[in-house]
Amino acid sequence: MSANPHILELRTSPHVHGPNSVQTIMSNVMFALLPIAAFAVFLFGISALALICTTTTVCVVTESLVCKLSKKESTLGDYSAAITGLLLALTLPPGMPLWMAAVGSVVSVCVGKALFGGLGQNAFNPVLVGLAFIHAAFPIEVSSWTLPLAEGRFTSFMGTTLTVPFLSPAAFDGITGATPLALQKFEHVTTGLGELFLGTTAGCTGETSDALILLCGAYLIARKFINWRIPASTLGSAFLTSLVFYAADPEKYPSPFFTLFAGGLILGAIFLASDMVTSPVTPLGMWVYGGLIGFLTVIIRLFSGQLEGVMYAILLGNAVSPIIDSLTQPRIFGARRAKAKL
Amino acid sequence: MSTVTNTAAAPYSLATLLNGMWKENPGLVIALGMCPTLAVTNSFVNALTMGLATLFVLVVSSAVVSLLRSFVPTQVHLVTHLVIIATLVTIVDIAIGAISPQVYRALGVFIQLIVVNCIILGHAQGYASKSTVYRSALNASGTGLGFTLALLCLGGVREVLGTGEFMGAPLFGERFEPWAVMALPPGGFFVLGGWLLAISWWKRRTGKKSAGVEQKQAA
Numbered sequence: 001m002s003a004n005p006h007i008l009e010l011r012t013s014p015h016v017h018g019p020n021s022v023q024t025i026m027s028n029v030m031f032a033l034l035p036i037a038a039f040a041v042f043l044f045g046i047s048a049l050a051l052i053c054t055t056t057t058v059c060v061v062t063e064s065l066v067c068k069l070s071k072k073e074s075t076l077g078d079y080s081a082a083i084t085g086l087l088l089a090l091t092l093p094p095g096m097p098l099w100m101a102a103v104g105s106v107v108s109v110c111v112g113k114a115l116f117g118g119l120g121q122n123a124f125n126p127v128l129v130g131l132a133f134i135h136a137a138f139p140i141e142v143s144s145w146t147l148p149l150a151e152g153r154f155t156s157f158m159g160t161t162l163t164v165p166f167l168s169p170a171a172f173d174g175i176t177g178a179t180p181l182a183l184q185k186f187e188h189v190t191t192g193l194g195e196l197f198l199g200t201t202a203g204c205t206g207e208t209s210d211a212l213i214l215l216c217g218a219y220l221i222a223r224k225f226i227n228w229r230i231p232a233s234t235l236g237s238a239f240l241t242s243l244v245f246y247a248a249d250p251e252k253y254p255s256p257f258f259t260l261f262a263g264g265l266i267l268g269a270i271f272l273a274s275d276m277v278t279s280p281v282t283p284l285g286m287w288v289y290g291g292l293i294g295f296l297t298v299i300i301r302l303f304s305g306q307l308e309g310v311m312y313a314i315l316l317g318n319a320v321s322p323i324i325d326s327l328t329q330p331r332i333f334g335a336r337r338a339k340a341k342l
Numbered sequence: 343m344s345t346v347t348n349t350a351a352a353p354y355s356l357a358t359l360l361n362g363m364w365k366e367n368p369g370l371v372i373a374l375g376m377c378p379t380l381a382v383t384n385s386f387v388n389a390l391t392m393g394l395a396t397l398f399v400l401v402v403s404s405a406v407v408s409l410l411r412s413f414v415p416t417q418v419h420l421v422t423h424l425v426i427i428a429t430l431v432t433i434v435d436i437a438i439g440a441i442s443p444q445v446y447r448a449l450g451v452f453i454q455l456i457v458v459n460c461i462i463l464g465h466a467q468g469y470a471s472k473s474t475v476y477r478s479a480l481n482a483s484g485t486g487l488g489f490t491l492a493l494l495c496l497g498g499v500r501e502v503l504g505t506g507e508f509m510g511a512p513l514f515g516e517r518f519e520p521w522a523v524m525a526l527p528p529g530g531f532f533v534l535g536g537w538l539l540a541i542s543w544w545k546r547r548t549g550k551k552s553a554g555v556e557q558k559q560a561a
Contacts, residue, residue, distance in 0.1 A: 097519075100519075111532075115539075136528055137524070138519065138521070167514070169519075170517075
């Protein structure tokens with residue numbers, strides 16, 4: 001085309017392309033997740049390792065099968081299936097029976113992503129679709145927690161991990177421990193902030209260490225692979241909502257710092273809410289979206305039977321993000337603001 | 343509308359029956375009557391009862407509506423049809439209560455809600471009031487059997503996964519882990535979606551194959 005300089009080359013927008021491909025972003029997200037996964041294996045031993053390997057493998061295999069069945073080019077190269085699997089493992093309890101985790105992985109990739117048309121078309125975060133399915137299908141196993149740093153965690157599996165497919169676990173471990181959220185809600189025992197921050201508490205495989213998650217998130221934000229507005233608004237809104245309740249009745253409600261550091265709020269805000277496909281693209285929209293998620297998380301935690309509200313809050317946020325986008329369109333330079341239409 | 347207007351010229355035989363059961367299956371192909379399809383299919387027996395109850399109401403109401411078609415003035419069409427259907431539903435309601443109080447309790451209000459099942463009213467309004475008793479009863483049987491089949495497809499899968507049993511008989515031994523979600527309403531949506539996917543996929547495949555054969559024959 002450049003052979004004849006006099007020919008006017010016509011192209012449709014976008015004219016300026018960013019340097020990042022889907023592959024670059026996804027592989028960086030994966031690198032950022034690896035330290036968290038490694039720490040989880042350190043805390044919970046080979047059961048966590050087996051869980052991470054299972055979900056990742058099942059997600060990748062499902063993705064390749066789906067591509068084959070629908071006769072599409074294999075999309076394994078964009079790492080999105082591997083990240084789905086990795087994140088799903090990090091949001092499940094470490095002693096989760098492996099076959100249940102595998103069922104969740106299949107639902108993640110098939111229902112959460114492939115049925116919508118693949119990466120970029122999905123309305124909901126695939127990880128959370130799989131997780132919500134597991135929560136609905138196996139409510140007991142998904143809320144049985146194990147204490148971290150148990151002895152012999154590198155030599156033997158937890159009692160529940162190697163359950164025969166379709167059967168229920170033989171017995172839950174004697175070392176089952178309540179998460180900080182459960183302790184706070186049912187026994188009014190508040191876990192120390194230092195412990196919460198470092199992550200030596202019971203909880204989902206990858207949600208415990210806030211320090212590490214924040215560090216890895218900071219790397220992604222610094223390299224602009226995730227937009228800082230979403231984690232910032234989610235955490236800020238959760239903090240403020242919680243502060244209002246705490247100010248009203250400090251006896252009954254947890255402190256805002258506890259709200260931030262306990263449970264999966266930080267993991268969700270950085271790695272799940274900020275998913276590019278399922279979150280708004282306008283700057284104002286991101287603030288609204290994050291604010292909504294933070295607010296809903298606190299409300300669900302405080303006033304429902306659920307201990308953790310991050311999953312449903314983000315799914316609800318995903319559901320309204322197209323509306324948020326269309327209501328928060330920025331003004332086109334030189335144009336007068338028209339009334340927003342749904 | 344009191345005379346027999348021309349209906350679609352389809353063969354009135356086994357083909358009609360099969361058409362309602364498979365090609366125009368109300369539950370799995372044209373997605374009608376979704377309320378009972380999703381609500382009462384948490385076990386095979388519930389699905390079967392619901393399917394048979396609907397089949398009975400559908401066939402008998404079609405026949406009665408067809409019988410009365412020359413006596414009912416247009417102005418009171420809808421009301422007459424509803425009275426006929428409601429009478430039959432009341433019969434079914436009392437009968438199921440007498441035969442099996444357990445199933446009656448499980449199905450609850452959904453038996454009475456057969457009155458507002460769109461398949462039945464659609465049949466009465468759109469088909470039975472315009473054609474002969476035999477034709478409308480045959481067509482209704484096909485649709486009713488198809489609906490029963492759809493309910494059984496859902497009920498079977500949901501009972502096996504949701505409780506590990508099939509018609510009350512355990513399949514996987516004592517320690518089966520029930521998938522709680524399958525017995526709950528979301529399970530209905532998941533399984534229905536799965537069946538719709540499977541059927542449309544199968545149809546597309548066979549459609550392509552037969553199209554390929556026709557092309558070959560043409561060439």
